[in-house]
Amino acid sequence: MDIKVPRGTQDILPSETAKWQVVEELIRETCRVYHYKEIRTPIFEHTELFTRSVGDTTDIVQKEMYTFQDRGNRSLTLRPEGTASAVRAYVEHKMFGYPDQPVKLYYMGPMFRYERQQAGRYRQFVQLGIEAIGSADPAIDAEVISLAMALYQKAGLKKLKLVINSLGDTESRVAHKEALVNHFEPHIEAFCSDCQNRLQKNPLRILDCKVDRNNPLMETAPSLTDYLNEESAAYFEQVKEYLNILNVPYEVDANLVRGLDYYNHTAFEIMSVAEGFGAITTLAGGGRYNGLVEELGGPASPGIGFAMSIERLLLAIEAENNTWEDLATLDVYVIAMGQAAKKKAVELTYSLRQNNITAEMDYLDRKMKSQMKSADRLKAKFVLLVGDDELEKQSAMLKDLSTGEQQLVPFNSLLEQLQNNLTTQLEEEKND
Known part of the structure; x- marks a missing residue:
């Protein structure tokens, strides 16, 4: 019987693990300098954790999760991302009661999503996640973004682009949601079934659709930035001001929409613009998730974080022709x-x-x-x-x-x- 590695997974052989170890050590040292502490959570969780936090209208929940029934007939899911588990642990262990806030965490380990394998994208992949929970200060947003940029720069990457946007608070998003429904509803039958299902539940997700990305209505859709209330607009301005203080270059993209339901206010992505890196340029993405702790049973505790793929980081390093000499001397x-x-x-x-x-x-x-x-x-x-x-x-x-x-x-x-x-x-x- 010819047994091979399952589709969408990979063996990382000794000739390659030296590269992983260098990157992992760089990550741990950078997190230490920024005073983020490691948390380790189970590889599988109760399915409800992800349907409640990630959102039942997302591709992750609808199409990509590895879900199974255990012998006790409980529905369990291999973790598709790390924020939900970190926030669950934050609530379960009453970390909101710690005297030093925000609680600054990082994790690094395998995640699982059933999606089509592409360069640097696997069904089992290794993800670094950063979470800062317990502060609504825009300065912590800038810190988290600067940490992400520092990681890539320390890895030798120079051809990077940081894109940021504001998704606004609840009031802003309600107003924008109404405008999106009015915009798409007369022609929704021309869109895919996923978009049709999302129209009333979460029309913002239509803007993130890969199937209908070239539909002319996408270009003329109402911009969320036009619906930011005074508080949300002021918050976004402060985030940009702190990024300027840190000399972190960025571009504002009003069409940037993160693929998880829990995001609000600041959203960002870091991309590789290295020639030949590939069609999918995103290296990392994240944003603020005020309200997620409450959704999982905890007290009001605003948070922000990001996630990055280690596999795609390694690809970006190679795309910029950075060498790995003397790693295994x-x-x-x-x-x-x-x-x-x-x-x-x-x-x-x-x-x-x-x-x-x-x-x-x-x-x-x-x-x-x-x-x-x-x-x-x-x-x-x-x-x-x-x-x-x-x-x-x-x-x-x-x-x-x-x-x-x-x-x-x-x-x-x-x-x-x-x-x-x-x-x-x-x-x-x-x-x-």
């Missing part, structure tokens, strides 16, 4: 010639690893030439050769593969010598 490759030397090599390799020096050795009893080729393939910085002659002298031959220089080093000073050599090499690389 090895400090030392230990070569043993003969069975007696092999026993010493096992001891030395273990000792080096115990002192945080990455070390590898041969376990196939190959000849020296083959072992040297392995050291080159693994990008080893040094080779440590042990044979009968070296054993007799209680020493090992240490060779610098970058210069070809080699020296005989006694076993009792080998660790110190290697640490000094590695430090020197690192300083030279920094100076270069």
Whole structure:
């Protein structure tokens, strides 16, 4: 039986995981600097969590969720996104009672959506999410957006575009909803069945339709910015002012609509404008979700956040031709010639690893030439050769593969010598 990986999923092999680890470490360090703390939630939740928070008119709920009945006949769903779970945990564990607000969280892990596989888009994908819950200050909106931009910039991306919009408060959206219904209703039969179903429930979602995006009525649809009340307009102006203070460049797009029902006020997307990146340019998206905590049973606690795909980040890095050199370098490759030397090599390799020096050795009893080729393939910085002659002298031959220089080093000073050599090499690389 020829069993392969399920459609829409992928195996990330050791040759690629080094890239993931670099990106994940960059993310964790950036979140630490911004003082966001990690939260880990279950991979599956009660289905009602997503229908109530994400919205039953969204594509995610209607078409993309992996939902199943467990043995207790409970409806459970593999999480399609992370905000709902984070907010559920916020409410369940009464994090709104923490003395320090807002509560600033991040999470990184697999999400699941049944959608057509495309470049950088999978049915199981890894998502980073940022949530700041407990503040209605427009300055926190700017902080969250700046954090997202900082992550991409630290990853070496330069060809980025930030687009922002305001979805307004409840009053503004009610007025805009009425205008949208009046605009689309006379011709709604020309739209897809999804749009027809959304007309009365959530006409704003019609503007996000991929099927009818080229319908002329889309171009002439009432803009939400024209229906912002004074409070919503003032809030949006403050967000833009803070972004200007932070020197975060942005464009205002009145047609930007996020695909989840819980968004209000600030909405934003970050896109790659690198040549050849692909038709789908969005890297990250997010916005404010005042009211979501109340929807899930908590007290009034405004929040804002964003989500980004790690897979698409890696694609964007490659699109800008950023290299991944030296991600999997090895400090030392230990070569043993003969069975007696092999026993010493096992001891030395273990000792080096115990002192945080990455070390590898041969376990196939190959000849020296083959072992040297392995050291080159693994990008080893040094080779440590042990044979009968070296054993007799209680020493090992240490060779610098970058210069070809080699020296005989006694076993009792080998660790110190290697640490000094590695430090020197690192300083030279920094100076270069």
